[in-house]
Amino acid sequence: MDDVPFFDIQLPYELAINIFQYLDRKDLGRCAQVSKTWKVIAEDEVLWYRLCQEEGHLPESSISDYSCWKLILQECRAKEHMLRTNWKNRKGAVSDLEHVPDADLCDVHSHDGVVIAGYTSGDVRVWDTRTWDHIAPFLDSEDSEDEPGAQPCISFVRINSSLAVAACEDGFLNIWDLRIGKYPVHRFEHDARIQAVALSQEGATVATASAFDVVMLHPNEEGYWQVAAEFEVQKLVDHLEIVPDTERYPVAVATARDLFYVLKADDSARTRPVVFAQPVTCLDVSASQAAFGVKSLGWVHEGSKILVYGLEAERYVSKLGNALGDFTCVNLRDSPPNLLVSGNMDRRVRIHDLRTNKIALSFSAHQLGVSAVQMDDWKIVSGGEEGLVCVWDYRMNQKLWEVHSRHPVRHISFNSHSLITANVPYRRLVRSADLDDFTTHRRHWGLIRAYEFAVDRLAFQSALPICRSSWDTTAGHNYDLALSFPYDST
Template sequence: PHQTPGETARSCTFCGRKKGPGTGGPPRGESSTASGWPPRLPFPLLSPNRLGNEINEVPFFDIQLPYELALKIFQHLGRTELGRCAQVSRTWKVLAEDQVLWYRLCQQEGYLPDTNISDCPCWKLVFQDCRGKEQTLRINWKNRIGAVSQLQYELGKVLCDVHSCDGVVIAGYTSGDVKLWDTRTWNYTAPVLEPMHGAAEPGPQPHVSFVRINSSLAVAAYEDGKCLLNLWLLLTGRDPIHRYQHNQRIQALALGLEGTTVATASGFEVKMEGPNDKGYWETAAQFEIQKLVNFLCLVPDVFGCPVAVAAAEDVVYLLKAGDQGRVLHSVYGQPVTCLDISASEAAFGVKGFGWLVNETNKILLYNLETKQCLTELGSLLGDFTCVNIQDSPPAMLVAGNRDRRVRVYDLRKSKSLCSLYAHQLGVSAVQMDDWKIVSGGEEGLICVWDQRMGTKLWEMHARHPVRHIRFNTHSLITANIPDEKSPRGASIMDDDLTAHRRHRGIIYAYEFSVDQLAPESIIPICRSSYNEVTGYNYNIGLAVPYDNV
């Protein structure tokens, strides 16, 4: 392969080089000049008569390999092995710190995925910096170190629904307003997304029933006789780009992680809408089913015709545009209690027959390609209230149950890996990654768990059930949404434009990537002389009795 002149000169210094025991140069009588191409690197070979003496002497380097071949061998090593190889000799150090190796490690760990190898002068330092930030984030998560803010909109009255994507939060209220926040920038002014021009009518506005958002689109469904659906393009501003309505109440709304396809369920009809090649919105598919839909999801990472999974009482349908709806699962008398999907699988909880011991509540995992049941998880007396497979690590699944426990399942086994007693009134929302679990309960409690230890790291409480949880490596979004949209004593005809804060519900945004408060912002009497604060400080700068008085 083509190399720069600097790389050629560096490689040629390795040619024909052998290392004697305890010396840094070639053996006596041999030349260290280049003997040809390709360059060769010395690799150690232990002879049988030297095995007993290898502790006291450095073994001979009797094998030479081309630099390219040695690089291919080193590509199978991890960061720990590369560090050990760098301590063998100067030659091995140069090879173990090669840009290609550390760029490959950065890509495998997910650090700077959209960069090229020529973008950074030293990928080893980039790897160390990213890993240090990752460890700091984990410490901040465990100790609840960071910033927390409340996303409130007093004029919206009671919170109806919340959704988030990549730090952007959308919320719908009983006043009919749809609010948008971008938690990635703390000085961001949250706009109110306007309805269609001319849509405002005298009298109270309809409640917002569902909101969804992805990287480019925001959707809101309204609770009124017209069953309106407004869509906003996040790049164009506050005015909607499309609006359509159903004849009956909208029971479920789905928006994919990417793309612009929107799926709605109203009555016995499931409709998929999306823009065509010219940018005009049209109905991509429409399905008639026999029962009312309870849950609806769009399958991610599908190119071409959109695919949706709908759960209607005790039947699960696989709906693909351009094809007839197919029944994925159907057992009479066993309704579906929760649903989540990944790119290739669908996981849903089913309620068993109460009078049969063998027919208990389970989670069924189906393959969307073969339409076959892969495994049955659980077998519990309590109903499964939430399940998350889309955000879980590969071959993992986390679920919440009405029996107050959060369970983590390995899809290759039938038993749970861990079971956490979490919430007194049942689990309402849950998400996990490779080391932690975040769960929310009907009593309003948010719990963060260490998966390996099975212990609770910290918790936060607010009024009303937790209906939304979404986190990434550095942030957490939670929403406590009231079940009662028209609280007792509050009438829509009241002159007061706001609701009491105990009836509103609340959205919390946690940011764990920020450092602790700067020492200059704390008065001198409260400054600790320690460089690092440990334990559950809850962002309190005072650390008695070790203050500088």
């Protein structure tokens, strides 16, 4: 057998590549030590490019973009290890996004590091934390120049990779294309107040709920926005989400008290709800399922539960949990396969196993109840009504670190290298002479924080946010302090 180099003579190179493609990186390293011929095969760029794609590194790249994919994979894995270490040790840069003066924070949303916020003054601002350019532009409505200072309060804001959406208290909905400019590309008016807004994660579908109507908006082939579908529901909508990966025929999921709707744009005549005995308290959707918490009706009944509904099968597939408190938040879209994380008013964060319909892990997290939660393959970030943000390593059942602010946590969004949190006030205050003082007002306005854990490319910005101003800037970043010697990045 040693005298017959079958990979050199009898087996073509293409077939050898097909055999080696079933090996992982450790096996390829062992095969590279067998012989020179095997080393050439084991280091083929096609094999290492495939490994990079399978592990999720540089998914948008082609094989011709780099000359050595083995080295690229090593660099990506080293960066991944560095980011995970920084997450665990809370090592990185943090910044408080600048607030609109004389206004309280109403709603916050983010997508891939781009943050949108709406205020009681009617202002809508957008930050791109990926570039650490915190000079946030204002998104103007069409009548902002005609009626300065008379803008209605913002109820909801949503953002994705290309669109920004804001709903006002007077029933108007503004849609901006972030690639075009700060003026809306479409403005839609409802006759009543908007109760819920949803924006597709990727694509250009917007859904709104006002009174007993749910409207789905979508641009046509010429780029003009139009009503793609309109539905009539029986009760006021509490929660509204758009199902991912259904851009050809958009599908929305809505809950109205004890009613659950699956609204399909290609079948607008079908609005038959699924009826529950208990009101729905929270909602999240994935491409194939919808998860929502249902409220308990008293001690004589069962406790609160989370129901998982199969969108394709159109039936229940799981019934999870049995808690005394109400479920306030659930995260299905970002959770690992077959897992789901939820937050409850009983102070606990729970991980549910969809395969066994059992609770895989439960731990006490927040004293006043959990208000926001998200998880990935190794960590959970949770927010509480008391204003605490906690990061957990759920494999070790251990809290890594926490940070506190004054107001309840209403928004949490993270990826491998960044974290966005928003503390939104319980109630909006009317401006008065007592709140004219800056330090007094900042206790009521709300807070948006951006954490960046990729310190290898932000080492030059490791100074505090107040020390990041240029020489021509006299006002500091926080608390209106003036810098005698502003930070010089050069």
